[in-house]
Amino acid sequence: MKKLFLSAFMLMGLAFSTQAQDISKNALGLRLGDNDGFGGEVSYQRGLSKNNRLELDLGWRNSKNVDAFKLVGLYQWVWNIDQGFNWYAGVGGGVGSWSYDHNGYSDSGTILLAAGDIGIEYNFDIPLQLSLDVRPEIYFNSDDYREDNFGPDIALSIRYRW
Template identity: 80%
Template sequence: MMLIGLAFTAQAQDISKNALGLRLGDNDGFGGEISYQRGLSKNNRLELDLGFRNSNNVDAFKLTGIYQWVWNIDGGFNWYAGVGGGLGSWSYDYRANGTQFKDNGTFVFVAGDLGIEYNFKEVPIQLSLDIRPELYFNSDNYRDDNFGPDLALGIRYKF
C-alpha cells in the first residue's frame, strides 16, 4: 500500500495556477465551451466549463464543475481523472408545417472525466483530449436517454 501511495505522489505534477481557454466538442448540442482551470494543490484542480447555444430557435446554457486529480506521465504529458456535475437551462420556439413547437426546462447532471494533456515548455499553452460521460436527472425531456458521452479537445492559456 505504501509503495502504491508513493508511486502516485512521486508522479504528481506541478500544475498551473490558472488556465483559460476553449473545450471543443459535441457537448450534447451546446458545441464548444469556455473553460477555466484553477490549481488547488500540486496535483489537484477545479475545472469550470460554460457551454451556451443561441440560435434562431434554441437558447440554452450548461455550467459544469469538475474536481480533477492530475498525474505526470513524462515531461509535459499528464493524465487526469475527475468527478463533478452541473446544471443548465434550455428553451426552443419554432414553427414547422403550420404548427408551433415551444418548450423550456432545466436539468442537473453528474459527470466523470478522464483525459490526457500536454503542457508546452516554451509557450504557456496546454492541449488536452478528454471524455466526460454525463448522466442527466430531469423531467423536462432535454435528453431522450439521460446519458451523454462528451469527447472534446481543449486548448488553454496558462497563467
C-alpha cells in the same frame, strides 16, 4: 487468474504513485467537442494543490430553435506521465437551462447532471496547454431536452496558462 489480478493491482499502484508535476495556478481557454449540441465551451482551470485542480466549463447554444446554457464543475486529480504530459481524472456536476421554440410549439426546462472526466494533456514550455478528454454525463431532470439520460462528451481543449 492470480497473475492477472496481481498485474492489475501493481499497475494501479504504479499509476497512483507516480509523481505529479506542478500544475498551473490558472488556465483559460476553449473546450471544443460535441457537448450534446452545445458545441464549444469556455473552460477555466484553477490549481488547488500540487496535483488537484478545479475545472469550470460554460457551454451555450443559441440557434434558430433552441437556446441553452450549461455550467459544469469538476474536481480533478492530475498525474504526471513524462515531462509535460499528464493524465487526469475527475468528478463533478452541472446545471443548465434550455428553451425550444419552433412552429408555434414552445418548451423550456432545467438541466441537472453528474459528470466524470478522464483525459490526457500536454503543457508546452510556453504557457499553452492542449488536452483531450472524455466526459460522460448523466442527466437527472432534463425533461424533453434529451431522449435518454446519458451524454458522452469527447473534446479537445486549448488553454492559456499563467
